[in-house]
Amino acid sequence: MGFLKDEKGMTLIEVLVSIAIFAIVAVPILGIFSQSAVTAADSRVKTKQVAIARTVAENIKAGNVKSDSDLKKILEEYEKEGFLPFVEKIQKDGVTQYKISIGKIGSNSYYTLYVVGPQTGITNYTPVVVPSTPGSGGSIFDKVLNYVLSLITIIIVAIWSALFILFVIIPAFGWESVIKVPQFVLSVVDAINSGYRTLKDIAITAAGKIGLGIPWWLRWW
Structure with a gap:
């Protein structure tokens, strides 16, 4: 076993330096990955919000939505995913306009769309299915x-x-x-x-x- 005598282990200083170098390299990479993931998630949320708002707008213009209960049928699945849809009917100068706003639990992203449509029984629709705690929806x-x-x-x-x-x-x-x-x-x-x-x-x-x-x-x- 004499051949082991020439082998040297790493000193404490070498171990500490190795850890420091690893940290200096790893932490920025993890930070970049984290920020990229957040950016991608925000983009995905925004895209979905636009799609939901347009779906509501098209259904209103097509006359498929007559009341808040009709909106509920369209939006309840999105609400279960953590999206927060609000629809407000605005009467002004004989024109019926609808303000469609889509939020998202756990996100600062918010999208609003205005659309002119026919007279309906919609009042002010607010989310029905809202998770009671963060993370319980989505x-x-x-x-x-x-x-x-x-x-x-x-x-x-x-x-x-x-x-x-x-x-x-x-x-x-x-x-x-x-x-x-x-x-x-x-x-x-x-x-x-x-x-x-x-x-x-x-x-x-x-x-x-x-x-x-x-x-x-x-x-x-």
């Missing part, structure tokens, strides 16, 4: 996307936390790190459970709990 695509984005956030927070422990907590506290590291990890978990969703909020909260500042090179926001 398509499978929405749920998968939310899961992926949450996973990316967890990975970024985990990488950041590892670097903060290795390069900030351990050098600052030495042997006391045996106590401080678990406190820091619990603070990160508590911050997430308290509703914090951005790295900035989680990092500042957790670091503050153990009385440490965040160096500039770990301010990834």
Whole structure:
């Protein structure tokens, strides 16, 4: 077994440098992927909102919608997907106009379409099927996307936390790190459970709990 004597393992410094390099490369890539996913989702939502509004408009102009109950039959499936349709009838100068607005649970996207149509029994239609809690409605695509984005956030927070422990907590506290590291990890978990969703909020909260500042090179926001 003498041939093993010439083999050298990685030193602690080499391990730390490797972790730092990995984090520097991985985090921006994850951030870009996350932003691309959000942009794609917003585009998909906007496209669907336009399609829903046009569907309502065409049905009104064609005389297929006579009342709010007729609208409900057309829109209830969209509502189950998390879309929030509002239809308002506006009478002005003898002209009947309809304001069709489509929102989406969990999205800032909003689309409004005005259409002139025949007189109907529509008053002010508001969504009937509205999920009571965030995430309880929406398509499978929405749920998968939310899961992926949450996973990316967890990975970024985990990488950041590892670097903060290795390069900030351990050098600052030495042997006391045996106590401080678990406190820091619990603070990160508590911050997430308290509703914090951005790295900035989680990092500042957790670091503050153990009385440490965040160096500039770990301010990834």
